[in-house]
Every structure is written in C-alpha cells, then in structure tokens.
Amino acid sequence: MSEWQRRIEELKREKNAVILAHYYVDGEVQQAADYIGDSFYLSKIATGVSADTIVFCGVSFMGESAKILNPEKTVLMPDETADCPMAHMADIGKIQRLREEYEDLAVVCYINSTAELKCYSDVCVTSSNAMKIVKKLPNKNIFFIPDENLGRYIAGQVPEKNFIFNDGFCHVHAEVSPDQVKAAKESHPAAKFLAHPECREEVLELADFIGSTSEIIEYASACEAEEYIIGTELGVLYELKEKNPDKAFFAAGPVLCCPNMKKISLEKIVHVLETGENELHVSEEVRRRAYAPLERMLELAK
Numbered sequence: 126m127s128e129w130q131r132r133i134e135e136l137k138r139e140k141n142a143v144i145l146a147h148y149y150v151d152g153e154v155q156q157a158a159d160y161i162g163d164s165f166y167l168s169k170i171a172t173g174v175s176a177d178t179i180v181f182c183g184v185s186f187m188g189e190s191a192k193i194l195n196p197e198k199t200v201l202m203p204d205e206t207a208d209c210p211m212a213h214m215a216d217i218g219k220i221q222r223l224r225e226e227y228e229d230l231a232v233v234c235y236i237n238s239t240a241e242l243k244c245y246s247d248v249c250v251t252s253s254n255a256m257k258i259v260k261k262l263p264n265k266n267i268f269f270i271p272d273e274n275l276g277r278y279i280a281g282q283v284p285e286k287n288f289i290f291n292d293g294f295c296h297v298h299a300e301v302s303p304d305q306v307k308a309a310k311e312s313h314p315a316a317k318f319l320a321h322p323e324c325r326e327e328v329l330e331l332a333d334f335i336g337s338t339s340e341i342i343e344y345a346s347a348c349e350a351e352e353y354i355i356g357t358e359l360g361v362l363y364e365l366k367e368k369n370p371d372k373a374f375f376a377a378g379p380v381l382c383c384p385n386m387k388k389i390s391l392e393k394i395v396h397v398l399e400t401g402e403n404e405l406h407v408s409e410e411v412r413r414r415a416y417a418p419l420e421r422m423l424e425l426a427k
C-alpha cells in the first residue's frame with residue numbers, strides 16, 4: 126500500500142467518509158475506492174451510503190447526482206474542474222419549443238447532463254437502463270438529450286416511439302472510427318468487439334456486444350473468448366484485467382482516454398479529505414427540480 130493510500134484509509138475513518146469511483150478513473154484511484162461502478166450503480170449506491178461524506182471520483186454530473194439524491198451528505202470532488210463536456214450539450218430553449226410542439230413529449234435526459242438540464246427533463250436514464258425506461262414511458266414522442274449516439278441506439282431498440290435527437294456527443298467515444306475498429310479486428314481476428322453506446326452508429330454496427338461500462342466488464346468476464354477489442358474509455362481495463370488475468374484486451378482506437386476522468390488522483394483525494402475543499406453545492410430550488418427525474422429513473426429501472 127502506498128503512502129497516499131495509507132493516508133486515505135486514515136482520513137476515511139477520521140471523517141466517516143466513503144469513496145465512490147467510476148470505471149474511467151485511473152486504476153490506483155479505483156483501488157482506493159469503496160464502491161466502483163458505472164453511472165447507474167454509483168447513483169444507486171449514493172442513495173444508500175451511511176457515511177457522512179462521499180468523495181466522488183468522477184466528473185461533476187456524477188457528484189451532482191449524488192448530492193441531489195443525498196442532500197444531507199457532504200459531497201467532495203477531488204478535482205472540481207473535472208467536467209464532462211457532453212453534459213452541457215443541450216439547449217433549454219429547444220426543450221421548451223419542443224414541449225409546445227408535441228403535447229405528449231417526454232424529455233429523456235442521459236445522466237451525463239448538468240443539474241440544470243435535469244430540471245427541465247421528465248426522466249433520467251443511464252446507458253444500462255435507457256432502453257427499459259424508454260419502453261415503460263407512456264409517451265410516444267421522446268426528446269433524447271444530450272447524447273445523439275446513445276439516443277439513436279435506443280431508438281433502434283424501441284421502434285414504436287418517435288425520437289427527436291439532439292446533437293450532443295462524447296468526444297472520447299465519437300473519436301472511434303469504423304476504420305480503426307476494422308484494423309483492430311484484422312490484427313486480432315478472434316477478438317470480440319465490445320462497444321459503449323456513446324460510440325457512433327457505424328461503429329456500433331461492427332460490435333459483438335453493446336453495453337454500459339459494467340455490462341462490458343460483465344460480458345467479457347462471462348464470455349469464453351480469450352481476446353477482446355474494447356470500444357470504451359480505457360479505465361475499464363483495470364477491472365477487466367483484475368477479473369480476467371488470462372484474457373487479452375486491445376483498444377479500439379488510439380485516443381480512448383477521458384481527460385476529465387484522468388484528473389482525479391490519490392493526492393487530490395487526500396487534499397479534499399484533509400481540507401474539506403471542493404465541496405459540491407446545489408441550490409435547493411435546482412435540487413428539488415432535478416431530483417424528480419432522477420427519482421423516476423430509480424423507480425422505473427426497478
């Protein structure tokens with residue numbers, strides 16, 4: 126155990142804190158975490174922890190969701206500049222215009238969104254529950270924000286609904302091209318290609334399996350194949366290799382690295398636990414409004 130890890134353990138006890146981490150943060154940060162998972166798992170866990178303080182090793186929208194679901198807890202962000210650009214890629218004016226145009230519109234908001242966007246939405250979803258939730262909605266017309274790629278993927282699974290897409294995207298996943306995947310498949314012909322639905326449609330068409338980060342890890346762990354091409358952020362390699370030391374994993378593209386997730390370090394966790402800096406705050410008005418779609422997600426995902 127490193128000096129930083131030892132110090133984190135001490136501080137967690139002293140401050141009655143738990144560490145939640147997304148699979149995209151560095152392996153050593155995942156190692157220090159009490160709970161590691163995909164966005165859905167982490168939002169469920171955030172509703173149940175008994176500790177006074179949550180240190181959220183992820184990007185802003187994740188910490189915000191934890192705070193909205195758990196207002197009485199202190200939520201500390203190791204790096205408050207770690208933000209997901211896609212979380213901002215939707216326009217409230219457009220939501221309002223579409224609500225006037227379609228009487229029965231449901232605004233379905235990927236959890237990778239700001240608290241402000243959630244305030245104008247009917248239900249939140251993550252990549253692991255979006256299909257199930259959209260199917261359960263009584264509405265025919267769906268405005269899916271902010272990610273166009275996830276929206277198009279879900280629309281393909283739920284043809285009975287009319288989808289309106291938004292032009293947001295994840296710059297990490299959208300960077301993967303079909304040519305890169307084809308080249309990886311040529312180099313590793315026996316490998317299965319596992320992709321996150323934030324990838325472009327032409328890339329998803331080449332996939333053997335499409336799922337959230339947790340689902341990709343579960344699939345590779347249960348499948349008998351020995352080699353996998355991974356079409357998501359490469360932080361998942363830490364857990365994939367932990368669970369499957371005898372299997373080989375290759376990147377689908379050269380730049381599958383989320384620079385914001387990689388801002389989180391052990392040193393920054395120690396710093397926020399020692400000082401209480403970077404506490405995340407959400408105004409009561411925003412919290413109340415953003416809580417409704419998050420709570421509906423938790424309910425409909427059951």
Ligand code: 13P
Pocket residue numbers: 162163164165209237251252253295321323336337338339
């Ligand atoms: P999941 O963890 O839900 O698969 O989401 C991926 C992601 O991009 C989180 O930022």
Ligand code: SF4
Pocket residue numbers: 149184208209210211212237295296297298323358383384385386
């Ligand atoms: Fe946002 Fe993409 Fe990074 Fe996830 S991987 S936090 S969607 S930029």
